[in-house]
Amino acid sequence: MGGGDAGESFPFELNPMYEGERVRKTGMYVELGGLSKPGFELVLFEPDPEKVRDNEVTLIGPDIGEMEEGGAYAYGMIYKVYGEKIEKDLEAVIERRNHEFQSYIQGYMHLNQRAEIWVRISKDAVKRGLKSLKQIARATIMLFKSELPFIEKMEATYITDEAEVEKRLEEAKKIYEARDLKARGLHDEDVDEFYQCTLCQSFAPTNVCVVSPDRVALCGAMSWFDSRAAARVDPEGPNAPIPKGECIDPIGGEYTGVNEAAVRLSGGAYDSIKLHSFLEKPHTSCGCFEVAGFYIPEVDGIGWIHRGSKVSETPIGLPFSTIAASVGGGKQVRGFLGIGIQYFYSSKFIQYDGGWRRVVWMASDLKERVKDAIPAEMKDKIATEKEAADLESLREFLLRVDHPVVKGVIREVDGAKITDGWAKEEEEAGITAPEEVTAAMVKGEAQQPEGIAPESVPGSTSIMPGSAPITVTLKNADISIGKIVLRRKRGE
Numbered sequence: 001m002g003g004g005d006a007g008e009s010f011p012f013e014l015n016p017m018y019e020g021e022r023v024r025k026t027g028m029y030v031e032l033g034g035l036s037k038p039g040f041e042l043v044l045f046e047p048d049p050e051k052v053r054d055n056e057v058t059l060i061g062p063d064i065g066e067m068e069e070g071g072a073y074a075y076g077m078i079y080k081v082y083g084e085k086i087e088k089d090l091e092a093v094i095e096r097r098n099h100e101f102q103s104y105i106q107g108y109m110h111l112n113q114r115a116e117i118w119v120r121i122s123k124d125a126v127k128r129g130l131k132s133l134k135q136i137a138r139a140t141i142m143l144f145k146s147e148l149p150f151i152e153k154m155e156a157t158y159i160t161d162e163a164e165v166e167k168r169l170e171e172a173k174k175i176y177e178a179r180d181l182k183a184r185g186l187h188d189e190d191v192d193e194f195y196q197c198t199l200c201q202s203f204a205p206t207n208v209c210v211v212s213p214d215r216v217a218l219c220g221a222m223s224w225f226d227s228r229a230a231a232r233v234d235p236e237g238p239n240a241p242i243p244k245g246e247c248i249d250p251i252g253g254e255y256t257g258v259n260e261a262a263v264r265l266s267g268g269a270y271d272s273i274k275l276h277s278f279l280e281k282p283h284t285s286c287g288c289f290e291v292a293g294f295y296i297p298e299v300d301g302i303g304w305i306h307r308g309s310k311v312s313e314t315p316i317g318l319p320f321s322t323i324a325a326s327v328g329g330g331k332q333v334r335g336f337l338g339i340g341i342q343y344f345y346s347s348k349f350i351q352y353d354g355g356w357r358r359v360v361w362m363a364s365d366l367k368e369r370v371k372d373a374i375p376a377e378m379k380d381k382i383a384t385e386k387e388a389a390d391l392e393s394l395r396e397f398l399l400r401v402d403h404p405v406v407k408g409v410i411r412e413v414d415g416a417k418i419t420d421g422w423a424k425e426e427e428e429a430g431i432t433a434p435e436e437v438t439a440a441m442v443k444g445e446a447q448q449p450e451g452i453a454p455e456s457v458p459g460s461t462s463i464m465p466g467s468a469p470i471t472v473t474l475k476n477a478d479i480s481i482g483k484i485v486l487r488r489k490r491g492e
């Protein structure tokens with residue numbers, strides 16, 4: 001793909017080979033959105049073609065030439081679309097493709113989605129002649145219309161004025177919320193088909209994304225309704241139906257059709273997925289997940305932290321970026337899981353592992369954000385960084401509030417009652433972490449999935465069994481450990 005169509009030439013190349021291109025801080029001209037400034041992207045369907053000024057771009061706020069080098073700015077991207085085949089359910093689907101098409105732009109890094117977007121423009125791009133965000137918007141519109149021919153007219157409004165971004169962001173959040181609410185009334189057993197999405201396979205080739213009514217996409221951008229609309233309008237595109245087949249495990253959410261899709265989509269890397277499980281055959285995680293979950297073997301519970309959280313560390317001593325590096329890359333990692341925020345509201349939320357009764361810790365800003373999803377009896381039993389900043393204080397907190405993991409979370413697996421939690425631990429007289437969990441933590445796999453700060457690569461890891469901390473620091477190491485078992489000696 002060249003640097004523009006017959007009507008306009010751009011001072012950058014447009015090519016899928018730039019997907020995954022990273023703009024590091026040292027090579028960055030400006031940053032838009034991200035952690036320090038508000039940002040969002042939004043697609044709105046306009047049923048009246050007369051109300052869409054095709055190919056028109058409006059910019060509100062300073063343009064690239066007026067921005068200070070090295071600065072951070074607010075960023076909003078709103079697209080109005082018209083097409084005879086477009087329906088409202090397609091808004092989210094078209095919106096999700098903004099990430100893909102903007103990633104084709106040389107020297108322009110686009111990460112994440114919705115109100116989490118994070119863009120960097122490189123110094124090289126500016127040197128080559130990139131002067132205006134209007135050039136970016138026009139190139140993006142061109143890509144949208146050539147790749148998705150059902151879009152007949154498209155208009156863009158880009159905003160960099162911070163007050164205006166804040167104002168429009170509030171409106172955008174209401175629209176995201178309305179989309180999410182619509183998806184909550186339908187359940188896995190009500191439909192015959194789930195949907196696959198292969199968009200993120202460009203950087204996570206073994207990723208198997210399955211969107212079901214009870215499991216929103218881990219990027220948070222695609223519900224079952226959105227995926228169905230996408231598959232209908234663009235059957236050759238990244239979304240296609242997965243016939244459910246036979247239900248093998250109703251609690252874990254394992255289906256023959258999903259398992260067949262897992263083999264096909266992962267190139268044989270995975271042969272089974274339980275949609276509602278954390279520790280056993282979990283869903284793969286590409287890197288776009290809104291929230292990262294981590295198993296805490298010392299208390300046999302699960303913790304959660306979201307992208308953009310103000311909380312810098314979790315009780316296992318790792319920040320979001322390091323946990324995310326262990327979760328992502330299209331892998332199925334027992335003990336780590338990436339999810340979309342709306343999955344907290346699912347009635348099947350990690351039900352294979354005991355659901356909310358297995359959750360022991362959440363970043364306080366995440367707990368506040370999803371407070372309506374937490375069952376009343378669990379609200380005061382889940383610690384945040386305020387009550388538990390490390391494993392010792394977490395353990396004390398869980399004992400004090402009599403968290404279900406202390407006596408044991410009872411759950412049903414294949415018709416049998418399984419008890420997890422400390423009761424099981426007592427039985428075993430030791431603490432045994434699932435081997436992949438500990439091995440992945442010790443290996444400190446330095447993979448850098450999508451959505452992770454380019455500068456942040458895990459190098460050191462803390463594992464704290466019980467009250468005795470062990471710090472393992474790896475430098476330029478290539479170590480492979482199959483299994484580590486940590487046991488507390490009797491009487492200690």
Ligand code: SF4
Pocket residue numbers: 096197198199200201209217218219220221222286288289
């Ligand atoms: S995370 Fe999954 S659903 Fe979302 S864009 Fe990527 S592949 Fe598609």
